[in-house]
Amino acid sequence: MENNKQSNFIKRKLKEKIFLAAIFIFSLLAIIPLFLILGYVFINGITAVNWQFFTQLPTPVGEPGGGMANAIVGTLIIVLIACVIGLPIGILGGVWLAERGRGKTGFFIRYAADVLSGIPSIVIGIFAYTLIVFTMKRFSALAGGFALGVIMIPTVTRTSEELIKMVPTSLREAGLALGVPEWKVSLRVVLRTAWGGIFTGIMLAVARISGETAPLIFTSFNNQFWSFRLDQPMASMTVQIYNYAISPYADWHRKAWAGSLVLVMIVLCITLIFKRFSKRINYG
Amino acid sequence: MDKTKRLEIKDLDAWFFDKQALNKINMYVQEKQVTAIIGPSGCGKSTFIRCLNRMHETVQGARSAGTILLDGENIMRIDPVLVRRRIGMVFQKPTPFPTMSIYDNVAAGLKLNGVSNRSQLDEIVEKSLRQAALFNEVKDSLQKPGVSLSGGQQQRLCIARALAVKPEVILLDEPCSALDPISTGKIEDLIHELKKDFTIVIVTHNMQQAARVADFTGFFLLGQMIEFDITTKIFTAPEDKRTEGYITGRFG
Numbered sequence: 001m002e003n004n005k006q007s008n009f010i011k012r013k014l015k016e017k018i019f020l021a022a023i024f025i026f027s028l029l030a031i032i033p034l035f036l037i038l039g040y041v042f043i044n045g046i047t048a049v050n051w052q053f054f055t056q057l058p059t060p061v062g063e064p065g066g067g068m069a070n071a072i073v074g075t076l077i078i079v080l081i082a083c084v085i086g087l088p089i090g091i092l093g094g095v096w097l098a099e100r101g102r103g104k105t106g107f108f109i110r111y112a113a114d115v116l117s118g119i120p121s122i123v124i125g126i127f128a129y130t131l132i133v134f135t136m137k138r139f140s141a142l143a144g145g146f147a148l149g150v151i152m153i154p155t156v157t158r159t160s161e162e163l164i165k166m167v168p169t170s171l172r173e174a175g176l177a178l179g180v181p182e183w184k185v186s187l188r189v190v191l192r193t194a195w196g197g198i199f200t201g202i203m204l205a206v207a208r209i210s211g212e213t214a215p216l217i218f219t220s221f222n223n224q225f226w227s228f229r230l231d232q233p234m235a236s237m238t239v240q241i242y243n244y245a246i247s248p249y250a251d252w253h254r255k256a257w258a259g260s261l262v263l264v265m266i267v268l269c270i271t272l273i274f275k276r277f278s279k280r281i282n283y284g
Numbered sequence: 285m286d287k288t289k290r291l292e293i294k295d296l297d298a299w300f301f302d303k304q305a306l307n308k309i310n311m312y313v314q315e316k317q318v319t320a321i322i323g324p325s326g327c328g329k330s331t332f333i334r335c336l337n338r339m340h341e342t343v344q345g346a347r348s349a350g351t352i353l354l355d356g357e358n359i360m361r362i363d364p365v366l367v368r369r370r371i372g373m374v375f376q377k378p379t380p381f382p383t384m385s386i387y388d389n390v391a392a393g394l395k396l397n398g399v400s401n402r403s404q405l406d407e408i409v410e411k412s413l414r415q416a417a418l419f420n421e422v423k424d425s426l427q428k429p430g431v432s433l434s435g436g437q438q439q440r441l442c443i444a445r446a447l448a449v450k451p452e453v454i455l456l457d458e459p460c461s462a463l464d465p466i467s468t469g470k471i472e473d474l475i476h477e478l479k480k481d482f483t484i485v486i487v488t489h490n491m492q493q494a495a496r497v498a499d500f501t502g503f504f505l506l507g508q509m510i511e512f513d514i515t516t517k518i519f520t521a522p523e524d525k526r527t528e529g530y531i532t533g534r535f536g
Contacts, residue, residue, distance in 0.1 A: 102344075170375060170377060171379055171382075173342065173375065173379075174379040174381070174442070174445075175381075175396070176339065176342060176368065177339060177368055177373035177446070178368065178369075178372070178393035178396065178445065178446070178449055179365055179366065179367075179368040179369030179370075179393065179449055180365070180393065180396045181365050185396075188396055189381060189392075189396075192381075192383050193382055193383055195383070
């Protein structure tokens with residue numbers, strides 16, 4: 001009897017150990033690709049990253065040196081335009097869906113957002129092309145930002161909605177009971193409480209659009225020179241990387257790697273900086 | 285007890301979808317007195333108190349009918365936002381705003397309604413915290429998050445938050461049910477203090493609590509008001525058999 005209990009105990013312990021080990025191995029497997037990619041980009045890119053890379057314009061084939069300064073700034077500007085277009089619509093749409101989206105309209109919007117997030121980004125690029133590039137008769141940073149903004153909207157809407165729904169009703173009621181109008185409670189109590197999570201969602205969306213190439217190729221196009229005009233073609237890191245990567249020149253290939261590394265680093269920095277910034281305004 | 289009636293409730297009905305939760309409630313609330321609502325779970329006492337500041341109707345499928353007079357004015361015809369500024373509410377579980385400091389929690393009602401004068405806010409926050417008997421415990425940590433306080437302190441913080449918007453009536457919906465006996469004692473002492481300046485309605489499932497704090501008590505059963513009278517009368521010489529049965533512990 002005693003012996004039996006003992007062996008049962010050991011069996012259970014053993015089972016637990018096996019499952020723990022399995023969970024650990026699978027979570028390790030899940031992050032291996034991340035580190036492989038980061039490591040590979042780092043090894044290939046770091047040799048071509050230097051001060052010039054951040055400060056100089058691209059050089060023609062065969063001419064040594066040069067950098068991606070205009071593309072780095074261009075990517076930042078285009079992503080900023082995308083945020084200006086995508087975030088207000090996305091966040092407020094999420095608030096509406098969470099607070100009022102119970103009926104048919106809500107169902108339809110939610111469904112549309114899910115379909116939109118499944119549309120390949122190149123299709124959205126074509127949409128921006130027909131809508132803006134074609135009517136303006138030229139490529140522009142604005143068209144690029146618009147395309148990326150549209151890509152952002154469904155992700156931001158749905159994460160905002162889900163996180164706002166997680167805010168307990170008791171908090172909303174506490175706000176209303178203070179004699180605060182409903183819309184103010186939604187924005188300044190409920191949204192603020194959910195903000196930490198929504199912010200993470202926004203950062204994921206920003207990271208995703210920063211890496212988009214296809215919709216930019218025929219919207220913001222590319223530019224070998226400095227340009228700050230939003231109605232003109234603008235360089236972006238992804239398109240520049242793409243151009244370099246498909247070229248037959250070894251020097252350009254190295255620059256493509258360097259560009260990839262810098263792009264990853266920029267996204268990482270933006271995320272870290274704003275994460276800290278958002279924590280501060282949360283307690284302000 | 286020769287005081288004015290602050291609230292008068294006439295033929296109040298309330299529903300959740302098709303289910304009637306309150307049936308022809310008639311009672312009144314005296315100025316600067318504590319009125320307790322007692323009754324078994326599901327008798328409609330929370331629904332009733334939530335009708336008084338029109339929080340009932342914020343729940344999907346909920347509606348109500350009848351008349352509630354605040355100083356003779358029917359609150360069913362006033363903008364609910366304005367009603368709630370005059371009739372504040374504290375809930376069962378403490379609900380400090382998790383993103384806000386202690387100070388901001390108390391100031392929330394004012395800030396959200398556009399008061400931004402710093403010295404005015406400072407003054408009201410301190411006064412409200414003192415009224416809620418919390419100031420001495422938190423005066424050195426006003427910038428800490430409100431959720432860092434203990435449960436009992438959080439509930440007093442919520443009372444301070446309700447007081448800060450200067451309501452005339454305060455509704456307490458089972459304010460002690462999530463608290464330990466010591467915190468409960470503090471809240472009850474506080475109710476005695478607040479009575480000097482405010483009119484209070486408290487829902488409680490704890491009969492001893494009603495006996496300790498209330499001047500008037502109403503007994504609810506199955507959505508109906510069975511009996512409403514001076515507390516001592518309800519607890520010593522109830523007129524209705526059902527009231528007697530409940531307070532002597534025969535059911536509920």
